[in-house]
Amino acid sequence: MKMTFRWFGSQDDSVTLDQIKQIPGMDGIVGGLHDIAAGEVWPLDRILDLKKEVNEKGLNLDIIESVNVHEDIKLGLPTRDHYIENYQQTIRHLAQAGIKVICYNFMPVFDWIRSDLAKVLPDGSTVLAYEKEKVERVDPEVLIRNVENSANGFSLPGWEPERIKKIKRAFELYKDVKEDDLFEHLQYFLKKVIPVAEEHDIKMAIHPDDPPWSIFGLPRIVTNFQNLQRIVNLVDSPSNGLTLCSGSLGANPDNDIPAIMRYFSSINRIPFAHIRNVKIEENGDFTESSHRSSDGSLDIYEIVKALHDTNFKGYVRPDHGRMIWGEQARPGYGLYDRALGIMYLLGIWDSLEKVKAQKNKKRGTLYL
Numbered sequence: 391m392k393m394t395f396r397w398f399g400s401q402d403d404s405v406t407l408d409q410i411k412q413i414p415g416m417d418g419i420v421g422g423l424h425d426i427a428a429g430e431v432w433p434l435d436r437i438l439d440l441k442k443e444v445n446e447k448g449l450n451l452d453i454i455e456s457v458n459v460h461e462d463i464k465l466g467l468p469t470r471d472h473y474i475e476n477y478q479q480t481i482r483h484l485a486q487a488g489i490k491v492i493c494y495n496f497m498p499v500f501d502w503i504r505s506d507l508a509k510v511l512p513d514g515s516t517v518l519a520y521e522k523e524k525v526e527r528v529d530p531e532v533l534i535r536n537v538e539n540s541a542n543g544f545s546l547p548g549w550e551p552e553r554i555k556k557i558k559r560a561f562e563l564y565k566d567v568k569e570d571d572l573f574e575h576l577q578y579f580l581k582k583v584i585p586v587a588e589e590h591d592i593k594m595a596i597h598p599d600d601p602p603w604s605i606f607g608l609p610r611i612v613t614n615f616q617n618l619q620r621i622v623n624l625v626d627s628p629s630n631g632l633t634l635c636s637g638s639l640g641a642n643p644d645n646d647i648p649a650i651m652r653y654f655s656s657i658n659r660i661p662f663a664h665i666r667n668v669k670i671e672e673n674g675d676f677t678e679s680s681h682r683s684s685d686g687s688l689d690i691y692e693i694v695k696a697l698h699d700t701n702f703k704g705y706v707r708p709d710h711g712r713m714i715w716g717e718q719a720r721p722g723y724g725l726y727d728r729a730l731g732i733m734y735l736l737g738i739w740d741s742l743e744k745v746k747a748q749k750n751k752k753r754g755t756l757y758l
């Protein structure tokens with residue numbers, strides 16, 4: 391397991407590479423070029439500049455999150471081929487810079503959705519939260535404005551202004567797109583990009599929908615075990631993998647996250663995992679709690695153990711964190727709570743390693 395940390399670049403992140411470097415066990419950065427619109431080719435020189443900046447601090451840049459998929463590809467429009475060719479070219483450029491994993495998602499119109507980016511918990515920390523009733527009642531455009539206004543001056547990943555502008559038109563276009571259509575459009579995309587990824591030894595890793603259910607009547611397919619299995623089978627290749635995100639899938643209590651982790655890790659389809667906890671309420675609302683198992687609804691120990699038991703060699707990052715100790719940062723992406731999350735994850739991992747070593751030693755002495 392290699393530990394990583396998402397970083398939005400020196401111009402758009404309150405956290406510095408020097409700070410990240412000091413977190414114990416840190417392997418590298420999960421980076422991206424966030425100003426490039428979905429569908430455009432990522433210029434090689436910009437990728438190399440980012441890599442150089444990160445490498446100079448002694449950190450790796452092996453993962454990109456995300457190369458966004460143009461809406462026309464998700465919609466299956468005739469114009470998609472042009473955007474798919476651009477995507478293939480971006481994969482080639484990323485390969486030239488030594489990138490190993492590309493995270494992406496296939497959510498129509500919206501990326502992740504929350505009703506509140508700074509809900510105050512009893513201990514004074516603030517967290518991203520989702521209140522079902524609020525989201526279901528709100529006009530999507532009002533929701534967007536609220537999200538933009540409470541981002542502490544940072545742009546939010548996945549909420550690119552140019553995509554959001556076209557929102558009304560997008561809703562119309564999706565009117566007749568059902569879940570099966572979306573699977574078909576994903577397969578069309580994967581059939582064209584996976585061979586390019588394979589050729590360049592890159593793993594494509596789809597991120598689950600967040601939350602993992604339909605929002606505003608839009609179809610969503612990266613939501614549960616059955617659908618994940620269907621997705622990895624759309625194109626049977628080690629390059630067709632998952633960014634298995636415990637918090638996204640875990641917002642639905644029907645998803646057994648340790649079992650999902652165990653299965654897809656055992657078939658080697660998790661190049662990248664996001665690990666965070668969520669606390670689910672009776673009515674389906676949820677908040678993003680600290681990583682500690684007892685603070686949320688997910689058993690983080692069992693999730694890490696599932697990876698450990700299956701000899702997981704991929705990348706992990708703490709996903710979002712709470713905002714604590716007065717930090718001002720992009721919601722979910724402060725330094726302190728994510729660093730605490732890492733120490734919890736590494737504490738579990740190291741304990742499991744120790745137990746394994748002791749077991750092996752005992753087994754060894756039997757034959758002496």
Ligand SMILES: [Mn+2]
Nearest residue numbers: 635638664709
């Ligand atoms: Mn995630």
